[in-house]
Amino acid sequence: MTPNKILNLSVDCVVFGYDTNTKSLNVLLIKRYLESDTTKEVLVDDYVLTGYHVFEDETLDNAATRVLKELTGLTNQYKKQFKAFGNPDRLSDEKDLIWIQNQEFNLRTITIAYYFLLKTEDVDVQNNKYKAKWFPVRELPELGFDHQQIIEEAHDDLKTKCLAEPIIFELLPDKFTINDVQDLYESILGIEIDNRNFRRKLINKKYIIPLDEKQVGVSKKPAQLYMFSKDIYKKMYHKNYLINI
Amino acid sequence: MTPNKILNLSVDCVVFGYDTNTKSLNVLLIKRYLESDTTKEVLVDDYVLTGYHVFEDETLDNAATRVLKELTGLTNQYKKQFKAFGNPDRLSDEKDLIWIQNQEFNLRTITIAYYFLLKTEDVDVQNNKYKAKWFPVRELPELGFDHQQIIEEAHDDLKTKCLAEPIIFELLPDKFTINDVQDLYESILGIEIDNRNFRRKLINKKYIIPLDEKQVGVSKKPAQLYMFSKDIYKKMYHKNYLINI
DNA sequence: TCAAAAGTGTTATACGTACACCCATGA
């Protein structure tokens, strides 16, 4: 027996992935396609976030985790609930109405939006049953519902958050170069950073640990690899109340 | 005709007020009291946040604004949606079940939590029909539902937010002293701040404007009054991407 | 004149910012 869905409540997941090769911060989206049975006219052809109803006996966090697992097979990724979206007209665009008309879906549905951080290459998009596809966060396709807005707000939250907490490492492989970290910050924030200053800053952190390893398989001078120690970070961490207004 | 309530969806409002006299950051709470008709035994005796169902045709933000106005008469206060709370067991404490048994209320209700910033003295608690009362945020009474947790998370969000944005002035009168601002930061953050350093820092901001006025009616040396200019702040503001991990 | 709170200055240190060239490597 399947659990009961709460018909007016869903979670939507903004899945951020970073591709160290293309240096691109990506969002994972699902294809939405529908054509008329009779005229073959294309009725819906765009992308949406992955999401689903919350079940009656399930926490919001668990619903988001379940949805991510269903799409990617992944569990234990960094997850943050960042905003609820529930305007009465958020599903009332014409193609959205066509899309949901045959589904058990309340027109006034509130969605609790989460974002997840992972590595683009951890998801097998080739064999994905939802035809999930990565899009650079600054080159999004046409999006259904209010998902454009949801992604923008997730990205804004991520921008703020990555300045204050070491969540950047959730998007990187365990072993990374200093330039990987810089490239990732530049992707997220949309800015350029001075390499010398950034490098010095990062290397001085005790929780950025140089490994006895260098890159392999690169066609140029291989770079020094580092890892991030969450343990050392936690031990060293003390909240500073710097008023910055 | 009254609009239809969405029975499994509510907003709850954490109303923060600052009392410059007692130098106390307060939360506005509503009395909950019920005794048995037969035995006169006290069944429920505690406090809760102000909140209400969202109406079918209403945005979440408007629902929160409506609830604040209903309780305080105030509109146009600083407002932030900071988290949704929707665990299946969040209303299942015994006294909560007693309290809601005669109400049109779904046991699995999701609440969208907001906080508001205002001045304690702007609310007339003497004649308040809900018996609203201010409590210092560090001396809260017994609370119903999951409202203790909601207040704590609101307070955490406020702590972070007041370091990065000039929302502190939403809690102060239009004319304030430098020490008022310091006291308020100390109340919110629960820390002590060096007066000389704080004073210099604030006075150097161009949007903190000294007035040709001093305090009146104080029994000691009257302090210089200042105001905050949101216009100048906005003009001067440029986002700095200081990585602070 | 006294109690209370307002207001004031200096120094050392850390951090951010600006800036240009050499080096190591694999192809």
Add this chain to the structure above:
DNA sequence: TCATGGGTGTACGTATAACACTTTTGA
């Protein structure tokens, strides 16, 4: 040997942190 990206050092200015006494005022 060359093209590519990795890696390095200095100087300056600004902001923070630590620290204690004098001044002004109303009562």
